[in-house]
Amino acid sequence: MDLTLLYRGPLASCDYDCPYCPFAKRRDSRAQLTADRTALERFATWASAQHEDRLSLLFTPWGEGLVRSWYRRTLTELSKLEHINRVAIQTNLSCRTDWLADADLDTLALWCTFHPGQTPYDRFLTKCHDLAALGVRHSVGVVGLPEHLDQARRLRADLPPHIYLWINAAEGHTYTDPEASDWTALDPLFPYSRHPHRSAGLPCRTGESVISVDGEGTVRRCHFVPSTLGNLYDDSYRDALRPRPCPLTTCDCHIGYIHLETLPLYDIFAGGVLERVPSAG
Numbered sequence: 102m103d104l105t106l107l108y109r110g111p112l113a114s115c116d117y118d119c120p121y122c123p124f125a126k127r128r129d130s131r132a133q134l135t136a137d138r139t140a141l142e143r144f145a146t147w148a149s150a151q152h153e154d155r156l157s158l159l160f161t162p163w164g165e166g167l168v169r170s171w172y173r174r175t176l177t178e179l180s181k182l183e184h185i186n187r188v189a190i191q192t193n194l195s196c197r198t199d200w201l202a203d204a205d206l207d208t209l210a211l212w213c214t215f216h217p218g219q220t221p222y223d224r225f226l227t228k229c230h231d232l233a234a235l236g237v238r239h240s241v242g243v244v245g246l247p248e249h250l251d252q253a254r255r256l257r258a259d260l261p262p263h264i265y266l267w268i269n270a271a272e273g274h275t276y277t278d279p280e281a282s283d284w285t286a287l288d289p290l291f292p293y294s295r296h297p298h299r300s301a302g303l304p305c306r307t308g309e310s311v312i313s314v315d316g317e318g319t320v321r322r323c324h325f326v327p328s329t330l331g332n333l334y335d336d337s338y339r340d341a342l343r344p345r346p347c348p349l350t351t352c353d354c355h356i357g358y359i360h361l362e363t364l365p366l367y368d369i370f371a372g373g374v375l376e377r378v379p380s381a382g
Contacts, residue, residue: 110316112137140316160190167196180209189375210238210376242267270294297353304362
């Protein structure tokens with residue numbers, strides 16, 4: 102079975118203070134960090150043992166994972182397993198990059214977000230060039246707030262041409278056509294992010310070939326639908342995997358709507374769905 106899993110453990114701490122994020126500068130206690138490490142190791146142990154399946158794994162922590170050694174180690178180890186198609190993580194890239202030399206870069210990939218005002222521009226850009234030099238598959242993106250436009254234009258000009266720069270529509274922000282045109286000039290796929298997608302009753306891969314898993318092993322069809330399908334660790338979720346329509350009115354997050362079968366995004370991002378890297382073809 103080919104299965105994509107979006108894993109989100111209890112980690113909620115972040116080293117950045119983005120005004121658009123509810124988890125900005127949140128600190129986890131030592132006990133909370135220990136619980137997150139234990140949960141991640143349990144998930145990695147499960148994934149490592151699924152030799153009869155082909156797995157694609159995306160880690161989507163509320164906080165920043167790669168500043169924690171257990172995330173770096175887990176991604177490195179999982180990347181070397183033959184039955185893992187892809188292992189990727191969303192990151193602000195505040196961590197060092199030398200650990201990537203130990204990973205299988207045919208499998209590991211990064212989804213990187215630049216947060217203007219949270220890190221020096223040159224420091225972030227240097228890390229992006231380090232990734233390119235190492236041959237790490239990655240995308241780079243910015244939240245499309247008006248105050249970020251100049252920095253995003255600078256970033257597009259300074260990144261290697263083959264690195265995709267994505268723009269996320271800012272939550273709650275309405276874009277005029279001229280504003281949307283400015284962002285689309287940087288990211289031709291921005292129109293997919295500009296407006297929420299109608300999803301009620303439409304076919305979606307989540308719940309069939311894509312699932313969401315939390316630190317307890319609870320399986321849901323995606324991060325945005327609270328109903329459960331079972332538990333990862335007792336295999337009770339497997340009998341619940343089947344095609345099913347979306348129960349929500351709209352879907353406005355890329356990690357959700359990319360799985361809608363009514364959108365062409367699996368073709369656009371063929372080979373790079375988890376790391377948000379469009380197909381070169």
